[in-house]
Amino acid sequence: xxxxxxxxxxxxxxxxxxxVKAQKVITTFPANLSREVNPDTRLILTFPGNFxxxxxxxxxxxxxxxxxxxxxxxxxxxxxxxxxxxxxxxDSMVYNSYGDKMYSVKEPDTSSAHIYQKNYxxxxxxxxxxxxxxxxxxxNSAIICPHNNKLKYNKVYYVRIGPDVFSSDEGTFxxxxxxxxxxFTTKVQAPSLxxxxxxxxxxxxxxxxxxxxxxxxxPEVNPKRKIIRIKNGVYDEIVYFRNKENITFAxxxxxxxxxxxxxxxxFNTRLMSADPALSKGSHSLRAVFAVHNSxxxxxxxxxxxxxxxxxxxxxxxxxxxKKIIVNNVNIEGSGDALQATGTIYVKDSKIQGFGxxxxxxxxxxxxxxxxxxxxxxxxxxxxxxxxxxxxxLNCTLRTIGDVETTIARAPNSNGFSYPFVEAVxxxxxxxxxxxxxxxxxxxxxxxxxxxxxxxxxLDGKPVDISKRHPASRQLDLEKDAKLIENYRNPxxxxxxxxxxxxxxxxxxxxx
Numbered sequence: 001x002x003x004x005x006x007x008x009x010x011x012x013x014x015x016x017x018x019x020v021k022a023q024k025v026i027t028t029f030p031a032n033l034s035r036e037v038n039p040d041t042r043l044i045l046t047f048p049g050n051f052x053x054x055x056x057x058x059x060x061x062x063x064x065x066x067x068x069x070x071x072x073x074x075x076x077x078x079x080x081x082x083x084x085x086x087x088x089x090x091d092s093m094v095y096n097s098y099g100d101k102m103y104s105v106k107e108p109d110t111s112s113a114h115i116y117q118k119n120y121x122x123x124x125x126x127x128x129x130x131x132x133x134x135x136x137x138x139x140n141s142a143i144i145c146p147h148n149n150k151l152k153y154n155k156v157y158y159v160r161i162g163p164d165v166f167s168s169d170e171g172t173f174x175x176x177x178x179x180x181x182x183x184f185t186t187k188v189q190a191p192s193l194x195x196x197x198x199x200x201x202x203x204x205x206x207x208x209x210x211x212x213x214x215x216x217x218x219p220e221v222n223p224k225r226k227i228i229r230i231k232n233g234v235y236d237e238i239v240y241f242r243n244k245e246n247i248t249f250a251x252x253x254x255x256x257x258x259x260x261x262x263x264x265x266x267f268n269t270r271l272m273s274a275d276p277a278l279s280k281g282s283h284s285l286r287a288v289f290a291v292h293n294s295x296x297x298x299x300x301x302x303x304x305x306x307x308x309x310x311x312x313x314x315x316x317x318x319x320x321x322k323k324i325i326v327n328n329v330n331i332e333g334s335g336d337a338l339q340a341t342g343t344i345y346v347k348d349s350k351i352q353g354f355g356x357x358x359x360x361x362x363x364x365x366x367x368x369x370x371x372x373x374x375x376x377x378x379x380x381x382x383x384x385x386x387x388x389x390x391x392x393l394n395c396t397l398r399t400i401g402d403v404e405t406t407i408a409r410a411p412n413s414n415g416f417s418y419p420f421v422e423a424v425x426x427x428x429x430x431x432x433x434x435x436x437x438x439x440x441x442x443x444x445x446x447x448x449x450x451x452x453x454x455x456x457x458l459d460g461k462p463v464d465i466s467k468r469h470p471a472s473r474q475l476d477l478e479k480d481a482k483l484i485e486n487y488r489n490p491x492x493x494x495x496x497x498x499x500x501x502x503x504x505x506x507x508x509x510x511x
Contacts, residue, residue: 080131
């Protein structure tokens, strides 16, 4: 009996050793020999312990049917110009001699000649070229991001990873050299174009794995609204599209659907003209989620976040278009938060940044929103006489810590002034606002609308307005009754358009 017990103990010990060794295996997603994989999938290596990503070596994806190279990530190429003020949380690439210069992305379309990584987002024109991170490090996982639209449906692919791309503390990873180390098969066909809704899920269980692939799939001419339902998860991607219509992005949970990226105005450089009439269709590349020249776009129930610890020009959301609805969304910028041009309605949302939290040229109506600033102005309004500016109804404006800031500013910008700037607050609660309330204005102030009605503290007490900026005006309930009534009405501000928000987003999530 003693011998049997000894043998059992030895076997249990061996099993424990096998289990420990098994735990040290590097896992892949999708798993080797997986089928029904979305072509837009992220390829994920999960190491059993600490690992390092190096700035050398290549990751290659091949078509197994003919051994054709379909995509390559050259790790010797830096992701993009580095903003030393706002280091990316997953930035482990080495920049060395490239320094912090700001480069255009208009370099030859070959990885060997391109000074930085290059990915086409939202199309294949030169204006769609963005710098990007080919590999994102999060914890003990390496998220490999193939170039957009390289993988196709009904294909078998195998992945090769050079031995010098990663190193592991376990010393167990020497790359993938063969054709059978990491193989997967994509779905036979794409979803139906006539479907009313599509599911995006980071775990690969939806119609798409990325938000960008879902919106790319919907054609520009789209008269009947389509719903992109986004499941809970973290989506590390820049989302950009133009000339789209009638699309709703509906997240499963506002706090658990997170679209984020370490993008900013140094990493991706192409600025809009100071005057929208002179922009000639150009757009900024520095935002995380950008809607350009699109109409009837709705965003609901999600978080948009620009990653970075210090201020940079890096909006979480940029929208240029008509009849845009942003409802129940966290807009968290690393620097600026929201840039808005057109007719935009924002409801029950948080706009948080480091200053100039909202900028742009459009008519924007904010209803029951929470504005949070670290130190800079909440608004930098640039509307012209042709349209209204920013109107805040039942909103809260506050700061973090002991910081005081201004409600809005309207200084000259690159030689352009804004004498008709409009920023109107109705029934808002203020905290952390300087006594004068408003910041800089253009030289001519007679047409500026820095207006307030019934501003209170967070606990409902009237705000001391005795030192308000001389260009501002306090509206009177009796004398300005009609004016106050008009500014409570979104249609008055948004060129006659009255936004219609569904009673419940759950109808989208159940389908």
